[in-house]
Every structure is written in structure tokens, then in C-alpha cells.
Amino acid sequence: MNINKIINLYKSKRITQQELAEAIGMSKTNINQILIGKTEPKISTIEKIAEYFNVPVAYFFDDNSSTGGNNSVQIGKNNVAGNISGSNNKISVSADQCRHEVEMLRELLKAKEHIIELLNEQIKSMRKK
Numbered sequence: 001m002n003i004n005k006i007i008n009l010y011k012s013k014r015i016t017q018q019e020l021a022e023a024i025g026m027s028k029t030n031i032n033q034i035l036i037g038k039t040e041p042k043i044s045t046i047e048k049i050a051e052y053f054n055v056p057v058a059y060f061f062d063d064n065s066s067t068g069g070n071n072s073v074q075i076g077k078n079n080v081a082g083n084i085s086g087s088n089n090k091i092s093v094s095a096d097q098c099r100h101e102v103e104m105l106r107e108l109l110k111a112k113e114h115i116i117e118l119l120n121e122q123i124k125s126m127r128k129k
Contacts, residue, residue, distance in 0.1 A: 001046070003035055005060050009053045024048040058095045 010020045021031040026045065033039040041049075043057075050057045 001041070001060055003037060006049060007035060009049075009055070013053070020049075020052070023052050056095065058098075 010017065015023075017031045017035065018028045021028045024045065025048070030039075034041045034045070046057055046060055050059065
């Protein structure tokens, strides 16, 4: 994650950290902790910041300064759910691959929710007997 891109965006828009924090529903302290590198932002926070500045999420992970380009996303090991063993591991995936994976996860979640509903119905019917 390239924190400097967030800093450059809010400075170029001439807004304060406080204004950015309010716009995305966070405290100024939390924004400051992210910007000085003390904490890693959650994906939901990155999405809110990207939406606020009207840039793709991939922009914050791309080393190029433009919002276009190769749509490559590099995610450091601590930004992935959990840590990957080893040192300085990086995963490089395209934005299209990320979208595809997210869609697949959403479909799996829907299927699991459906199974839970069916199981709950079976439990209810068993209790009635």
C-alpha cells in the first residue's frame, strides 16, 4: 500500500486529515495512524478513501503515479487475511483477478447462507415433532 498516494490526494484537494476522516467516517487519530504507518488500513477503509477521491482501489497499491496503467495490485503480506510465513512475501494479482476472486467469495457466502437456512428449517421441523 502506497500511503504517500493518500497524502498526495488529500493535500492536492486542499483538505485536512480531519476533513478526510469525517468524510469517510473515521477519527482523525485513526487516519493519522494510517498515514504515519503505525497501522495498516482495513480494505473497507481503503475502499472508502478510493470512493471519496474517485480513484480505483488499485491506485493505492500501484507504484505508478497515474490512476491508469496496468491495473496491477501488489499486496504486502500483512494486508492479506493473516500473515504469510517467510520474509517480505508479496502477492501480485491483477485488478480483474481480484474482482473475480471477490465475486467467487460472494457466491460461496450466498451458498453457505442458503445451507444454514436449510439446516435451520430442518432443526425447526425436528423440534415440532
